[in-house]
Amino acid sequence: MVDKISEARRSWNMSRIRSHDTGPEIFVRKLVYALGYRFRLSAVDLPGKPDLVFRRRHAVIFIHGCFWHQHAACVDGSRPSSNSQYWEPKLRSNIERDLRVKAALVAAGWRVLVVWECETKKPEQLIPRVRDFLEARK
Numbered sequence: 001m002v003d004k005i006s007e008a009r010r011s012w013n014m015s016r017i018r019s020h021d022t023g024p025e026i027f028v029r030k031l032v033y034a035l036g037y038r039f040r041l042s043a044v045d046l047p048g049k050p051d052l053v054f055r056r057r058h059a060v061i062f063i064h065g066c067f068w069h070q071h072a073a074c075v076d077g078s079r080p081s082s083n084s085q086y087w088e089p090k091l092r093s094n095i096e097r098d099l100r101v102k103a104a105l106v107a108a109g110w111r112v113l114v115v116w117e118c119e120t121k122k123p124e125q126l127i128p129r130v131r132d133f134l135e136a137r138k
């Protein structure tokens, strides 16, 4: 099946690939700050350079684009039907890198939360998820 619907969305996604300080990142940052939590940005000393780092809580948050990080069961996470020879290895290596990064962080005692781009469109659901994560103690 050709995914015409997501074509426009995808080109929008493409335009943000690897751009820093994307809309979803800024949104999550502001939201978490508004909830009263303080954090550091893009800790280069940690695997995968997590977007938000809560050192005292041993917690990190990644904000992931649904396409680039292949959000499962998400319309924006579907593989492009065209040019798959180009996309397949790229997207697969992203998924594998995400898994490696998470494993390395967990092994080092960090708790990891991934906030997907599409979740930033539903803050009423995202807020309790972020709060539960940050308040949880291992």
Ligand SMILES: [Zn+2]
Binding pocket: 066, 071, 074, 075, 076, 077, 116, 117, 118, 119
């Ligand atoms: Zn998604």
